[in-house]
Amino acid sequence: NRKSSTTEDNIVSDKVDDNNNNIIQEEYALITELNGLHIVNITDPTNPTQVTFVQMETALNWRDVDIWTDDSNNQRKTYAYVAGQSGSKFHVVDISDMNNITSVERGRQNWGHTLGVKEGYLLLNTAFEPFDVHYQDYANPIHEGYGCGIFDLKANPWDPPLVAVYARGDCHDSTIYRMMVNVNNKKEERLVLVTADGGKNKWRFTDLQNLIDNYAYYKEREGTATGPGSNDLDSFFFG
Secondary structure, X not given: OEEEEEEEOOEEEEEEEOOOOOEEEEEEEEEEEOOEEEEEEOOOOOOOEEEEEEEOOOOOOOEEEEEEEEOHHHOOEEEEEEEEOOOOOOEEEEOOOOOOOEEEEOOOOOOOOEEEEEOOEEEEEOOOOOOOOOOOOOOXXXXXXXXXXXXXXXXXXXXXXXXXXXXXXXXXEEEEEEEEEEEOOEEEEEEEEEEXXXXXXXXXXXXXXXXXXXXXXXXXXXXXXXXXXXXXXXXXXXX
């Protein structure tokens, strides 16, 4: 019987009851490869044992995984999110019960050069750049499948909705930080999306809520390339 679980990167730590009131701490590693996802029990690191293999479409390269635990509705559920490139798609895997693992494919082919979970959002980084993007329209939904796709895990962790697209640059990687920024000459804490380009060696910092609001604006107007832009807070070259 499962008691509780914690997650860190792609390691799941599980406390289980052996039915004799003995609580056992178990740990699992999630490992991606070209054909899918391995789940391995590493409670005894000298004797790792495979729990299961989740078969997915074959990817020629690049497949990534991250995990998130949902505590809503008085029910603790843990999910693994897997995506890749070169023909692979986006998969959601329910690993709440290691004896009854279920998965579903959610499309989004080639959206997963890398991915990450932060602040209740899933970030799918495509490493693709739309070359027709102008400064004021990079949040436009017509650019879905490029840059960084942002999905709200709090809304529905089993089928997370796409709430924003950041399509400036190719977005090889991204994360979210809480930062103090200037808003109308006042310091406010904001969630800031930080993306890293691969080809241009550039970091970009963007107000996440502003980006989400602008995405909704464009969606209401059926993808027209007019409306308010979501300005970068700052950007700079490195290296």
